[in-house]
Amino acid sequence: MKKSLIAIIVLVVLALGLFFSGKSAYNNMVTLEQDVDQTWAKVEVQYQRRMDLIPNLVSTVKGYAEHESSTYESVTRARAGLSEAYDQARGTESATPGDAKSFEALNQAQNKLRSALDIYVNAVREAYPDLKANEQFMGLQAQLEGTENRIATERGRYTDIVKEYNVAVKRFPANIWAGIFGFSAKPQFSADAEAAKAPQVEF
Numbered sequence: 001m002k003k004s005l006i007a008i009i010v011l012v013v014l015a016l017g018l019f020f021s022g023k024s025a026y027n028n029m030v031t032l033e034q035d036v037d038q039t040w041a042k043v044e045v046q047y048q049r050r051m052d053l054i055p056n057l058v059s060t061v062k063g064y065a066e067h068e069s070s071t072y073e074s075v076t077r078a079r080a081g082l083s084e085a086y087d088q089a090r091g092t093e094s095a096t097p098g099d100a101k102s103f104e105a106l107n108q109a110q111n112k113l114r115s116a117l118d119i120y121v122n123a124v125r126e127a128y129p130d131l132k133a134n135e136q137f138m139g140l141q142a143q144l145e146g147t148e149n150r151i152a153t154e155r156g157r158y159t160d161i162v163k164e165y166n167v168a169v170k171r172f173p174a175n176i177w178a179g180i181f182g183f184s185a186k187p188q189f190s191a192d193a194e195a196a197k198a199p200q201v202e203f
Contacts, residue, residue, distance in 0.1 A: 025177040032165040036186055039158045040097050046151040047089075047110060053147065054086055054117065057140045061124050064131050078116075078123035085109070085116035097162070100187040107189055117144070155189055162186045 058079065088109045095106035121141065124131060131137050166185045169178040178184070 021173070022177050022180075025174045026181055029165070029168055029174070029178060029181065029183045032161070032168055033183065035161050036097060036158070036165050039154070039161045043151065043154045043158050044093075046147055046154055047093075050113070050117075050144065050147045050151065051086070051089065053140060053144055054082070057121075057137075057144065058082070060134070060136050060140060061128070061131070064128060064134060064137070074123045075120075075127045078120040082113075082116040082120040085113040089113045097186045103187045114148070159188060162188055 061075075061079075089106075089112075092102065092106040092109045095102035097103055121144075168174055169183045169185055
């Protein structure tokens with residue numbers, strides 16, 4: 001009788017231990033996943049800000065260029081490259097950290113857009129040096145630079161919270177609960193190999 005009672009007590013203690021361990025692990029992973037989603041949303045806001053500013057920048061340059069007697073081929077090429085990168089980035093806006101493949105496509109598209117934007121702005125600066133004094137152009141350029149800084153900041157925060165989340169779902173014994181509850185690692189941003197290179201503009 002005593003042995004049966006002891007066995008029951010041990011089983012109850014083990015069951016309670018498993019319950020509280022699972023509850024704690026689950027709640028922690030839910031909290032971290034929500035933090036990842038919230039941080040990602042802030043990255044998306046800055047991406048959208050950049051997307052909204054680009055058409056205004058192009059329109060401003062076009063309006064100024066109409067007063068010029070000649071059109072530089074490099075600006076036309078740069079604008080075509082920017083347009084292509086812009087359209088590609090538009091096509092990946094629905095990507096989320098939950099889908100590694102689409103997330104990687106978005107990452108590559110945004111890196112390409114950033115590079116194309118740099119090339120376009122540099123081409124415009126060289127083709128239309130007087131445009132530097134145009135208040136609208138300077139204002140848009142300042143907003144774009146500020147947006148790039150915000151993107152870098154928010155991506156840095158996203159990287160930190162994803163690292164914390166991924167450690168939580170991979171570390172033993174939480175990884176067992178993660179598997180049971182369906183939590184999986186989130187993708188990180190991949191480094192852009194071309195980011196360190198200055199964009200080249202050739203006339």
